[in-house]
Amino acid sequence: MRRLGFSIPGDLGIMGFDNTEVAHLLDLTTIDYPVVQQAENAFSILQNRWNNTNNGLNTLSYKLVERKSLNAISLLAALLLVLSYVVSCNLNKKNTSSKSMDDVSFFGTY
Template sequence: MLLNFIHDSLRRLGFSIPGDLGIIGFDNTEVAHLLDLTTIDYPVVQQAENAFSILQNRRNNTNNELNTLLYKLVERKSTLTQYLYWLLCYWCCLT
């Protein structure tokens, strides 16, 4: 929902998306699809399972293996292609 607000606010201020600014979401929701926003799709269920496993590992003093999370860039019309690789690399470094 926040991305929807940002997208609408930038357009009302006269910014062109993706001409002036690019926007990337990180959850690939229906809103992102409806607004044609580029987003990063990630496995929410596996991420939650990992969080639970981390808590169990700490509680039981174990080191059970975590799921490998596979992220996928879903390119739509809110970014320019030439910047997508850089943005994805930057985002992955932050997580």
């Protein structure tokens, strides 16, 4: 993008969703999420289905890691986008049967 004359974050904001070492090196604003707990939830869901049980899942928490790839306006837009996703997930939870709630909960509690 810089070769095309765009400045980051002046003209264009970039945000990731993984908080890897590369994101840190590039000063990329990103969302940090608990991959290990997400995998544990996936395994628990499989165990629950296999054993016909309903054991609880880990509550997942997501964290915004602010770096230098977003300006204030881009950051606000990104947060609004994440918020709209969270609201739609919560609406989907209300419109699903209790049996499929495990599938939705796998992605986290907001």
